[in-house]
Amino acid sequence: GDSVTQMEGPVTLSEEAFLTINCTYTATGYPSLFWYVQYPGEGLQLLLKATKADDKGSNKGFEATYRKETTSFHLEKGSVQVSDSAVYFCALRRQTGANNLFFGTGTRLTVIP
Amino acid sequence: GAVVSQHPSRVICKSGTSVKIECRSLDFQATTMFWYRQFPKQSLMLMATSNEGSKATYEQGVEKDKFLINHASLTLSTLTVTSAHPEDSSFYICSASDRAGPSPLHFGNGTRLTVT
Numbered sequence: 126g127d128s129v130t131q132m133e134g135p136v137t138l139s140e141e142a143f144l145t146i147n148c149t150y151t152a153t154g155y156p157s158l159f160w161y162v163q164y165p166g167e168g169l170q171l172l173l174k175a176t177k178a179d180d181k182g183s184n185k186g187f188e189a190t191y192r193k194e195t196t197s198f199h200l201e202k203g204s205v206q207v208s209d210s211a212v213y214f215c216a217l218r219r220q221t222g223a224n225n226l227f228f229g230t231g232t233r234l235t236v237i238p
Numbered sequence: 239g240a241v242v243s244q245h246p247s248r249v250i251c252k253s254g255t256s257v258k259i260e261c262r263s264l265d266f267q268a269t270t271m272f273w274y275r276q277f278p279k280q281s282l283m284l285m286a287t288s289n290e291g292s293k294a295t296y297e298q299g300v301e302k303d304k305f306l307i308n309h310a311s312l313t314l315s316t317l318t319v320t321s322a323h324p325e326d327s328s329f330y331i332c333s334a335s336d337r338a339g340p341s342p343l344h345f346g347n348g349t350r351l352t353v354t
Contacts, residue, residue: 129281161345168242169331169345214282224335225272226343228282 127152131215131229138205138236146200146232148189148215156217158182158191158198159226163212172200172213205236241265242334244346251322251353259317259349261332267312268334272343273305276329285330288315322353 132147150156157176161169173182178193187202198215215229241264251257261271270289274282286302288294288309296302304326306318315334319326331348335341 133279166247166347168244168347169333171342223287224270224341224343225284225287226282226333227284228274230279230281231276 127156127217127219127227129215129217129227129229132232133230134232134234136232136234138234140207140236140238141204142236144200144202144205144209144234146213146215146234148198148200148229150196150198150215150217152196152217152219152227154220155193156219158189159216159218160187160189160198160200161214161216161228163214163231165211169214205234207236207238210234210236242268242332242344242346244332244349246349247347248350249352251351253323253353254321256318256320257322257351259319259330259332259351261315261317261334261346263313263334263336263344266334266336266344268315268336269312270335271309271315272333272335273307273315273317274331274333276331282331285317319351322351324353327351327353 128151130149159174160172162172163169173184175182175191181190189200212231212233214231216226243262245260273285276282285300286294286296294307309315332346333343
């Protein structure tokens with residue numbers, strides 16, 4: 126069935142370090158791919174998305190490229206800030222059918238000054 | 239932006255009691271709502287999908303008599319955990335969409351349920 130495998134973490138980085146959180150997926154066809162972020166005490170917020178192969182989603186300095194050949198959607202940021210500390214979820218939505226999402230386990234990122 | 243309010247954020251209850259979790263869409267009409275749960279170090283797993291005015295559709299392995307979902311209006315869905323047991327302790331989170339097809343999902347803040 127459809128699934129998302131995400132780097133487990135937790136991840137601790139110093140401010141201005143480079144971030145990569147790996148995400149791979151299993152799905153038929155061409156699912157849409159998402160990264161959600163959950164800041165402490167808040168709900169999940171959409172960070173970025175990509176709906177077809179080779180699309181690059183970007184927002185707030187974060188980027189992820191939809192790689193069909195490697196079934197991956199890794200999240201990257203060149204220089205993290207303390208305010209980026211949160212839990213990050215990779216997710217997919219099937220190409221057809223229901224609107225629900227399949228999530229990875231989430232990766233907790235802590236950025237220290 | 240679209241806001242989904244989920245209440246309570248944390249609840250502790252005794253084994254055998256029932257707990258109700260509310261999910262409200264504050265500035266849009268939620269045609270469809272999804273309820274997820276997350277065990278420690280595991281993914282958010284879809285429990286059920288509810289459409290306003292109709293019965294919820296439960297995922298395989300989710301007991302519909304234990305997890306009662308009501309979606310009686312376009313702005314409110316409730317999840318009631320009946321006769322809760324310690325193994326029901328989990329993080330429950332709702333999300334809402336304003337239409338049935340592909341569309342942005344808006345999430346509540348989640349509810350941490352602890353059953354003692």
